[in-house]
Amino acid sequence: MAEQQQQLTSEDIIQEENLVFDRTQLLTDNVFHYCPGCGHGVAHRLIMEVVEELEVQDKAIGIAPVGCSVLAYNYMDIDMQEAAHGRAPALATGIKRTMPDKYVFTYQGDGDLAAIGTAETIHACNRGENVAIFFINNGIYGMTGGQMAPTTLEKMKSSTTPYGRNIKQMGNPLKITELVAELPGTYYVTRQAVHKPGAVRKAKKAIKKAFEYQKLEKGLSFVEIVINCNSGWKMEPVDANKWMDENFLPYYPLGDIKVPEKK
């Protein structure tokens, strides 16, 4: 047996029956601009894998935010629009209302979705727009250099809270996902992560549901994906993931918050 394995060449191994992982064709060849260790790349890949598996490339329209993922359209090989800061859910509304057969999603960070775009977020959810919102929460403004986000934890340091977030001065970290789950217009609300293999698999399932549910026309699917920001948090990637488990996820617990009622 051992002798046989030694004789295998790479041509012998690279066979279709041995394939365990393949890169989705719907990610372009552009090199990600994201920092090493950042979760955006995984989140991008999962969304494109789902679009590919559901065979809806010709019906998918994505909306990029302002923030680290402002250039998301450089990586996703689908038609995309770039929104003003916070307005992605309004763009999604305009697209979906005039083209109800499309699969429309927004991809937004915490500052975009839960600070400047709060009104657009709440009202798109409340109207029950049949779109998906992918909400990337890392508790910090990455692109502008690590300022406080609406989701920054109490006592968490950022460049605008250098001594830690003071709740009395800056208010509480906003659990907007729990908030939108209260609205009758949301159909599916969940919080996921992509920092461990198991979490990645669960996140992908959630993303898939968010696409599939659009066909039902029963309301908005809201998928929060908690990711690290090792640059903004000033940590090594591994430490950032550990810190996320120990500090971030206790405040933003993973799992479904609102699931469709079973008949």
Next chain:
Amino acid sequence: MGELKLMKGNEAIAEAAIRDGADGYFGYPITPQSEVIEYLAAQQPEERTGMVLLQAESELASINMIYGAAGSGKKVMTSSSSPGVSLKQEGISYIAGAELPCLVLNVVRGGPGLGTIQPSQSDYFQSTKGGGHGDYHLIVLAPASVQEMYDFVELGFDLAFKYRNPAMILSDGAIGQMMEKVEIGEQKPRMTEQQIKEKYPWATTGKTPDRERNIITSLELDSAKMEKFNEKLVEKYRTIKENEVRYEEIQCEDADYLLVAYGTSSRICEKTVEMARQEGIKLGLLRPITLFPFPSQRLAEYAQKVKGIMSVEMSSGQMVEDVKLAVESRVQVEHYGRMGGIVPSAEEVLQALKQKFL
């Protein structure tokens, strides 16, 4: 001749949008233009033509709904009044930057701030000079009657799609609220998705194997490329200036003095011309129909012939700056205006003319 109807200016806009085959209206109520969305709601355009109607949570949201739909090649419009248009300026800048066609109606009221709900022309600057951030222009149409409110919907959409540029109908509270008879056009069909794909290959309609993905964006991080894009916009505005200037001339041929006025002011000035002529003063009126592009060339020609030009506006003097730029000091240019929602009378315009020139 088409069907005649008695309509408010705001209603004429709404009916024209349905009949022109618009795909959607996204708006937010504000006086004095709320009849636009109210009329649409009563007409149930989704049933008449499949046109989408949505009352958004804010002007910000509504203009960004326009961005999304326009980015997919849809024929969509919004409307508001001055404070609401200020809020829309962010989105309008992005729409101009992404080169999307759309139609925005501004039924102007007096400002600044919350100001008044009465008619005004104090939004000339924010309409013709860009309005939001960055180097851009809207195509600005200035109706002076309810019929023109109706007609300029089709014209505005046509120009917007021709140049992939946002177009604005700059009206005011008087024209929005008053009733006149209007000749209504035939119902045009809305475009099918297939037609949109063929006519607007840039639109985000879903990537198909026969083309690259379409990206609607105003972002360019490379300064050299951004400058090239800015130059492309400048070239577009130059083409618009060459081809799309529209104006009306009333008794200008033998005029010694010229009034320049648009919208409601131009209606007052028509009467002033009549009164002046009865007194033997050879007065004419040049009414710009497009405010951007502005009829600068025509005014420059008059600068050689007339003894004086007076810009009449319901503002502290905004368009008068463009009149002065056009004539380049070759003739005396004055401004007469009322503000705060006051509409000047024909008599006081004539008085002002005499005071300034005679």
